[in-house]
Amino acid sequence: MTTKEEPPSRALATQLRAKIQRGDYAPGEKLPSERTLAAEYGIARNTAAEAVRLLAEEGLVTRQHGKGNFVRGEQALIRLGSDRYSPKYRESGLSPFLLECEKQGKVGRFEVLSVEKIRSPEWVADELGVENGSNVLERENVFWASDDPVYRVTTYVPWGIAKGSGLLRDEIPHKYGIHGIFEDKGYVMARIRESVKTRMPTPEEAEHLQLPSGVPVLEVVHTSLTAEQTAYEVTRFVMRGDMSGLLYNMPVE
Amino acid sequence: MTTKEEPPSRALATQLRAKIQRGDYAPGEKLPSERTLAAEYGIARNTAAEAVRLLAEEGLVTRQHGKGNFVRGEQALIRLGSDRYSPKYRESGLSPFLLECEKQGKVGRFEVLSVEKIRSPEWVADELGVENGSNVLERENVFWASDDPVYRVTTYVPWGIAKGSGLLRDEIPHKYGIHGIFEDKGYVMARIRESVKTRMPTPEEAEHLQLPSGVPVLEVVHTSLTAEQTAYEVTRFVMRGDMSGLLYNMPVE
DNA sequence: TAGTGGTCTAGACCACTGG
DNA sequence: CAGTGGTCTAGACCACTAT
Secondary structure, eight states, X not given: OOSSSOOHHXXXXXXXXXXXXXXXXXXXXXXXXXXXXXXXXXXXXXXXXXXXXXXXXXXXXXXXXXXXXXXXXXXXXXXXXXXXXOGGGTTTOOOHHHHHHHHTTOOEEEEEEEEEEEEOOHHHHHHHTOOTTOEEEEEEEEEEETTEEEEEEEEEEEHHHHTTSGGGSSSOOSTTHHHHHHHHTTOOOOEEEEEEEEEOOOHHHHHHTTOOTTOOEEEEEEEEEOTTOOEEEEEEEEEETTTEEEEEEEEOO | OOSSSOOHHHHHHHHHHHHHHHTSSOTTOBOOOHHXXXXXXXXXXXXXXXXXXXXXXXXXXXXXXXXXXEEOOOXXXXXXXXXXXXXXXXXXXXXXXXXXHHHTTOOEEXXXXXXXXXXXXXXXXXXXXXXXXXXXXXXXXXXXXXXXXXXXXXXXXXXXXXXXXXXXXXSOOSTTHHHHHHHHTTOOOOEEEEEEEEEOOOHHHHHHTTOOTTOOEEEEEEEEEOTTOOEEEEEEEEEETTTEEEEEEEEOO
């Protein structure tokens, strides 16, 4: 007996989970239909569906309306490394994100959703060390790996820095991108500060990132600092958890 | 109309979500009972329960058998910083984990679950740069913040390093803990490498960490390196997402 | 059109919590 | 004990996918 006295839906979930982990159902494979499972186990269809839902919440199974329930295959993670701002990527013209996508046979690209002047939310003001509610530039982007949206990214820059610069345009008019513009204005990245947490997506995020149930997001808040410890840019990444990860490599100080 | 043509369970979920976010139901507050909701909205109890379940999956609500459904309050995060291995914590005798707990009025402690000699799993061998299946020491711990288990931690050390050392004992016989022992043997931490990802907990992890549904975990794999880039220790953290986060602060190289 | 999941109903009984 | 969630049943109809 796997466990003692599990109710039918959980018992079925336990059996299916074991079969998945044992490889009886391979990644990508379709599970028996809920009606079939119900008949085989002598339970109501609702109860079989409940078992499948439990597995979906664990991230083991994806449910597809009209098609069936499928074993979720492990996705290769697109790892954003702590060296992603390193000058070494400059000349190649390739960003770490694009490199990672390529490594996996995908096509990376990003899309500008909006560029606006807004009043800073409190957490942005805190990170930037400016007054709460002061003007900041907000740029919103989506990063795609082939047809999957993987990151939802929002960048904030103090208005005093952004004003009159190429940052206001949709297409960044600089060979080295957004950070090229900062450097031209004298803001050279010396340190970065990043906070990481995880949570379930809001319904809105789930829609934007096309997330099935059972997939959390990583929320990363990145701050760029000059050698004088001046914060000149904050970026918030919302990353789909099943396709992304982080990699840090740093000295102990 | 919030959306068009939502089915009853989702419609109720949408309404409750709005009330929660608006503060009509405060954090910690009890929602109306499922039977009450069902009566008020003219739907079956199952349907009302389904709405609540949706909110639980999003992490907004915690369901408590026999008591009721409650709005989940934001937990203060225990942030493990990248400086947690910094020598500056040495003399104080306080670890960053304990400091964070204290800051929140909690009592931090940890418990040793097991200390064993095993054959290295593949990922451990890869991180340590040793042969797959070679002997390693495995130490398993749980970290508590007052009565909540927050991290499940497993450390691996090449057997050649661990053999005959204090690492084999349950209680580490060194004033500076496990890393004190490494240093005495000539392994001084010069760099760290950490990979971070998120996922839903396995049922086992959910039980160990006492996780309600709608709470993902952070999985961090930490590797300690000497100045010569020799990896001498790997640790895997499984952290409950609603109570923990990470904080990195590092130079751009 | 047939097959699959999405969802609902109405009623039932069990299991847990708290007085 | 009463109140609450946990779960099940049996049947129904809808919505989506594929042929």
